[in-house]
Amino acid sequence: MIAIYPGSFDPITYGHLDIISRCASKFDKVIVAVLNNKNKNVVFSIEDRVAMIKELTDKYPNIEVDSFNGLLIDYAKVKNADIIIRGLRAVSDYEYEMQMSLYNKKLYPEIETMFLVSKSTYSYLSSSIVKEIASYGGDISSFVPPTVEKRIKSKIVNK
Ligand code: PNS
Numbered sequence: 001m002i003a004i005y006p007g008s009f010d011p012i013t014y015g016h017l018d019i020i021s022r023c024a025s026k027f028d029k030v031i032v033a034v035l036n037n038k039n040k041n042v043v044f045s046i047e048d049r050v051a052m053i054k055e056l057t058d059k060y061p062n063i064e065v066d067s068f069n070g071l072l073i074d075y076a077k078v079k080n081a082d083i084i085i086r087g088l089r090a091v092s093d094y095e096y097e098m099q100m101s102l103y104n105k106k107l108y109p110e111i112e113t114m115f116l117v118s119k120s121t122y123s124y125l126s127s128s129i130v131k132e133i134a135s136y137g138g139d140i141s142s143f144v145p146p147t148v149e150k151r152i153k154s155k156i157v158n159k
Contacts, residue, residue, distance in 0.1 A: 001027050001028055001029075001082050001083060002027065002028065002029045002030075002031065002079065002080055002081045002082055002083070003023055003026075003027040003029070003030045003031070003081065003082065003083045003084070003085050003114075004030075004031045004033050004072070004075070004076055004079065004081040004083070004084050004085065005019060005020060005023060005030060005031070005032050005033065005084075005085040005086075006033040006034075006035060006068070006072050006075075006084065006086075007032075007033075007034065007035065008034070008035050008037075008040060008042065008049075008127070009032075009034050009049050009052075009053060009127070010042045010043055010044050010049060010127050010128075010131075011043075011044050011048075011049060011052055011127060011130075011144065011148050011151065011152065012049070012052055012053050012056060012127075012144070012145075012148060013122070013125050013126075013127055013130060013143055013144050013148075014122055014125065014142075014143060014144060014145070015087065015089070015118055015119070015122035015125040015126075016087070017056060017057075017145070018087075018118065018119045018122055019085065019087045019116050019118070020032060020057060020060070020063065021060070022116060023085055023116070024057075024060040024062055024063055027062070027083070028062060029062050029063075029064065030060075030062060030063050030064070030085075031063075031064045031065075031066055031079055031081065032053050032057065032063060032064070032065045032066070033066055033067070033068050033072070033075060034046060034049050034050050034053065034065070034066070034067045034068070035067070035068065035072075036067040036068065036069050037069070043131060043152075043155060044151070044155070046067050048151065049067075050065055050066070050067055052147065052148055052151065053065045055147060056145055056147070056148075071107070072084065072104060073104050073107050073108035073111060076108065076111055077108065081111070082110075082111070082112065083111070083112050083113070083114050084101070084104060084111060084112070084113045084114070085113075085114055085115075085116060086100075086101070086113060086114075086115055086116075087115070087116050087117075087118045088115045088116070088117050088118060089118045089122070089123045089124070089125070089126075090123055090124075097113075097115065100113075101113035125143055130143045130144055130152070131152065134149075134152045134153065134156055135156055140152065
């Protein structure tokens with residue numbers, strides 16, 4: 001089975017990494033697909049986001065890191081993916097995730113979306129809040145790996 005784990009990953013957090021490691025042991029192949037959407041307001045370039053994830057998932061032989069443009073289902077078709085993986089943190093995620101999975105299913109009935117409940121330690125974690133905390137000089141070391149922390153800090157200093 002081939003699974004796709006799509007997202008903005010701006011940047012990747014421990015919450016995303018937890019989902020990735022759990023998927024790596026369940027699927028033959030997992031493609032971490034980073035959305036390269038020009039409309040989205042992102043802090044990290046697509047190259048940086050992909051590089052960070054590659055560095056952090058190096059130890060998993062069945063994980064591929066890639067970027068995609070356009071519709072997720074079109075990318076899923078090209079990659080022969082069977083399943084879309086999304087992490088669910090809290091009830092507040094549910095409405096948006098349900099809507100997305102229903103649209104994806106309507107557009108491409110062969111695809112299934114599977115939700116993994118985020119580890120409780122990370123249920124409050126989001127890339128945008130981590131960036132906000134970092135922008136005010138807060139400690140983000142328990143939210144992102146050291147390599148990501150370093151890059152966030154250098155982005156903020158260089159701003
Ligand atoms: O990490 P995010 O920002 O919550 O991820 C959202 C993502 C990338 C999964 C979603 O925006 C997406 O799939 N975008 C690609 C365009 C698309 O297929 N849109 C229709 C989905 S209903």
